[in-house]
Amino acid sequence: MSDPHPERHAPEKEDKRSFLQKLAEFIHRGPDSRDELIETLAEAEDNDVIGAESRVMLEGVIRMADMTAGDVMVAAPRMDLINIDSAYDDMLHLVIDTAHSRFPVYEGEKENIIGILLAKDLLKLQRAPELNIRALLRPAVFVPESKGLNDLLREFRGNRNHLAIVIDEFGRVAGLITIEDVLEQIVGEIEDEFDIAEDEGDIFGLADRTYRVSGDTPIERVNEAFGVKLASDPDDELEREFDTIGGLIAHEMGHVPKRGEFTTLQGLNFVVLHTRGGAVKWFKVSPASQDDATG
Known part of the structure; x- marks a missing residue:
């Protein structure tokens, strides 16, 4: 008598893990799976699971894990600095010329960074010339060249600083880095309010x-x-x-x-x-x- 319930070969189970689950598993495997993870992101874009912009941002986050402040900083020779002893008109001239919003301020030698001046704070000097510019300086934050961008971004967000001075292994100024420099590794070039429309x-x-x-x-x-x-x-x-x-x-x-x-x-x-x-x-x-x- 034949078996009324013949044995059936179960079809191979479909992988029903979500993309985010696969992503999490790849991350937990460690750095050896990074290339595979990037390939998976490309496949996800091809399958319309994520958009092109999302893929670029996720790849930026992944690659940023291996980057340091020294990789993306503005090197010291390219830094726009303000001399604490400069005349007000010279400072204003530099602000207009470079269109930056923050400037390291030095005294004596350029290596001697004593603080950060916000461009908008110069307006206070215009209205009250008797003010001492030293009173307008914000504390300068110093980080080593080897500082990881992930950690640096976390610190930028935590202490509300947007600029840090990068120091080399000998304690000398190697350059500067801004929160914009870090975020651009994820989202691409960021324009600020000083940029001119195309x-x-x-x-x-x-x-x-x-x-x-x-x-x-x-x-x-x-x-x-x-x-x-x-x-x-x-x-x-x-x-x-x-x-x-x-x-x-x-x-x-x-x-x-x-x-x-x-x-x-x-x-x-x-x-x-x-x-x-x-x-x-x-x-x-x-x-x-x-x-x-x-x-």
């Missing part, structure tokens, strides 16, 4: 006779505005290969420029102010000084 033009004159130039400004436009001849030879390979000033300067530097880097072409100093998506968004342009020309 539809407002490509070359802007500033009060100190320097200029802001959009990275996508045609080379021909730059030549016309500054009376120079960048890649102006029709037979020059650069003329055929590059249409914009950003592309030309990236070629001259030999890599994708980063904020604070600079180069000199045709007697003009090009300083990178902002980048986005692997390209320069804004340059600061000024006549090259003798120091720039020689070193």
Whole structure:
């Protein structure tokens, strides 16, 4: 007599774990699974489980785990500092020129950082010149180059500081890092209230006779505005290969420029102010000084 309930071979069980469960399991495995986790994120995007922006952010979080303050800091030679003994007009000039919101302040030698000055606090001096600028300084926070970005972000959020001075192994100032620098590793380039909208033009004159130039400004436009001849030879390979000033300067530097880097072409100093998506968004342009020309 046949068995009324014949044995059935159960089909292979479908993996019903959620994407977040798989993600958690990969994380718990440790750093050896990081590449596999990134591949899983790519698969999740392909399967419409997460969006492209979410994948980029998650990958940024994963990679940031191995990064330190020294990896993303603005190096000391590129730091914009305020001398405590400078005149008020000189300080205001620097604030307008650089468009930063916070500045390390030094006394005597540049290594001697005594505090942080917020640009908005300069308004208090304008209204009350009798104030001592030292009373406006915020305490400076110092971190080692080896400080992990995860830990640094946690500290930035906890103590409400947005800028830290980075110190090398010998106790000397190596650079500075802001909360913006850290967050940009996750979400990409962040613009602040000083940034100029893309539809407002490509070359802007500033009060100190320097200029802001959009990275996508045609080379021909730059030549016309500054009376120079960048890649102006029709037979020059650069003329055929590059249409914009950003592309030309990236070629001259030999890599994708980063904020604070600079180069000199045709007697003009090009300083990178902002980048986005692997390209320069804004340059600061000024006549090259003798120091720039020689070193």
